[in-house]
Amino acid sequence: MGNLSRKKKKNKKEKQKEKTKNNLIDLQMDQENEKIQKTIKIITLGTGESGKSTFLKQLSILYSTGFEESSRELYASTIQKNLIHYIKILLRAAHSLGIKMQEENIRLSRSFFAFDDLTTQSLQAIIQLWSDPGLKEAYERRSEFQLPDMSKYFLDDAERIGKSDYLPTDQDILNCRIPTTGVNELNIVVDDLPWVVVDVGGQRSERRKWIHHFDGVTLVVYVVALSEYDQRLFEDQTVNRMLESLDLFAKTINNECFENKNCVVLFNKDDIFRKKIKEIPLKTCFPNFTGENDYQSTCKFIQEKFDKIGRNKKRVIFYHFTCATDTESMRAVFDVVSSTILQNQLNVGGYL
Incomplete structure (x- = not known):
């Protein structure tokens, strides 16, 4: 009898202990769920080379730790190799477009293709070739072949970049493009609220992965390269980049996951567009455009194209014309995003 009584007491204590443990687990799960519900999840979408990853980099500069020295060293290697890559692209383009170069640089160009790494010799060749008016003309005609817009930024500063102790500045990193494959996430805190910003690859081959990251999105940021x-398109030379961006915007923003989600459309590369629109008419992309080919008229027309596709009664779309590599410009965009759109999202969701 005595042993049976002690067993019952023991079982009772074990049950109480187990109950307490389960209660703690339930409490932790409730706290975790509450944290998840209060987390602002932003997904950045857009075509390749639109500037989505630059958006993420700017958030890291403004709200996180920025770039560690180890990251800068990795970027340094990429940027230095890109100098060689850009010159090779320009040399091929000059040849195929029939652009004349100075005789001494024609001879230099024949040996340049043997270079794979940045050395003292290849650096001097880059500086000399880039000074050739023929390569500058090829750069101005870059819409006829594939060359990143930021190539001029780096080639103009090749001497600094070519130094043995070169370490990229924040501006160098913002201008450096490394195609996004898979998914990059950045966790930051803005106005005492946790944000998770998801950046997915914009190339056609990467887009099939997007759907896996649509759940729980608070805000959609769609990035458009205004100057393109x-x-x-890199993947299909018959497709205009702006029209591809419009088509992709229609397919993604009207997905059922986003039908009641507010959206920010960032018209990026505004600085390049301002210069380009003076020389190249918008009719190149939109033959039905009948307005003046000035900055204000063309921007209004493009915005209306996107607005017609994306607006509905359940969401509001905010538009910003900006340059993603300009930290102060992006700071102003983030201030507007956090103080207006996100505030509205939190109120609607009952988070505040």
């Missing part, structure tokens, strides 16, 4: 209205 006269350029062709």
Whole structure:
């Protein structure tokens, strides 16, 4: 009898202990769920080279730790190799477009293709070749072939970049493009609220992965390369980049996951567009455009194109014309995003 009584007491204590443990687990799960519900999840979408990853980099500079020295060293290697890559692209383009170069640089160009790494010799060749008016002309005609817009930024500063102790500045990293494959996430805190910003690859081969990251999105940020209205898609030379961006916007923003989600459309590369629109008419992309080919008229027309596709009664779309590599410009965009759109999202969701 005595042993049976002690067993019952023991079982009772074990049950109480187990109950307490389960209660703690339930409490932790409730706290975790509450944290998840209060987390602002932002997904950045857009075509390749639109500037989505630059958006993420700017958030890291403004709200996180920025770039560690180890990251800068990795970027340094990429940027230095890109100098060689850009010159090779320009040399091929100059040849195929029939652009004349100075005789001494024609001879230099024949040996340049043997270079794979940045050395003292290849650096001097880059500086000399880039000074050739023929390569500058090829750069101005870059809409006829594939060359990143930021190539001029780096080639103009090749001497600094070519130094043995070169370490990229924040601006160098913002201008450096490394195609996004898979998914990059950045966790930051803005106005005492946790944000998770998801950046997915914009190339066609990467887009099939997007759907896996649509759940729980608070806000959609869609990035458009405004200056690419006269350029062709890397994956398909028959497709205009701006028209591809419009088509992709229609397919994603009207997905059922986003039908009641507010959206920010960032018209990026505004600085390049301002210069380009003076020389190349918007009709290059939109033959039905009948307005004046000035900055204000063309921007209004492009915005209306996107607005017609994306607006509905359940969401509001905010538009910003900006340059993603300009930290102060992006700071102003983030201030507007956090103080207006996100505030509205939190109120609607009952988070505040």
